[in-house]
Amino acid sequence: MKHIDSPGQLRTSYLDFFAARGHAVIPSASLVPDRDPSVLFTTAGMHPLVPYFLGAEHPAGTRLVDYQKCVRTNDIEEVGDPTHLTFFEMLGNWSLGDYFMLRHPKQPLVAIDTSKDPELVELHSPAFGERDITGIDNDLTRQHHGEPIGERITVSGRLLDRAGRPVRGQLIEIWQANSAGRYAHQREQHDAPLDPNFTGVGRTITDADGGYHFTTVQPGPYPWRNHLNAWRPAHIHFSMFGSAFTQRLVTQMYFPSDPLFPYDPIIQSVTDDAARQRLVATYDHSLSVPEFSMGYHWDIVLDGPDATWLEEGR
Incomplete structure (x- = not known):
């Protein structure tokens, strides 16, 4: 084709x-x-x-x-x-x-x-389906024989509708750059090193409370050649599926106090400050695992006035 x-x-x-x-x-x-x-x-x-x-x-x-x-x-x-x-x-x-x-x-x-x-x-089809999700699909640090390089983090939250009700049994996928800011992708052009123990993709199904949980490494920023000295802030891509591939929604989660926010035209394209802040996770000490990982909390709201901004806008 x-x-x-x-x-x-x-x-x-x-x-x-x-x-x-x-x-x-x-x-x-x-x-x-x-x-x-x-x-x-x-x-x-x-x-x-x-x-x-x-x-x-x-x-x-x-x-x-x-x-x-x-x-x-x-x-x-x-x-x-x-x-x-x-x-x-x-x-x-x-x-x-x-x-x-x-x-x-x-x-x-x-x-x-x-x-x-x-x-x-x-x-033609989604990269993943809802079936055959294993116990390590949501732990990106355990998918290879060795330990990935970088700061380990946990990201948890809930998938909600406009009324704050949990959206249960939905497939959530994530993908991200490694700690050096490079994607494991054939079209990647950044010359940062690849990590043989980190692929950067994961998936899970939301539980009865709409909850999800991922363990991964802190992604690095990366240059993207949109303009002179252009760098994307560290972020994780999220994809949510409904009952069909046509119901797919895609967004990005950012990390607090990133110095690249003022220079990034993508996050600055969200002109509503409250909506922009909803794209940024919050540090949650209760989600941190002692001597293992830092914890971040991020809820995703699918629609309504407090909806999470999607890549195609609102």
């Missing part, structure tokens, strides 16, 4: 994929529905196909694929922020009673060659 650099390439790749598997490519319908008085605008990819779902015969056949222009109306009051757009295109593959089968899929599995670009897998 080639790398996708633009929406147009994504659209073409999607249409070509299903066209090669027996689907007819149909054109996008009008934003103003034709002969459908039930709605003012087309707001979903299936709207123009409703008559065919109800039994009418489509001239292109029973397996279709398209991209449909849509207008967002169901949450129009939120339009204008980075995640709610007035106009969007919806990609869809459709079966008019033709996908059903008795035993198993007939199409072969699609192989993903990650030898040249390990990020290709992210176009």
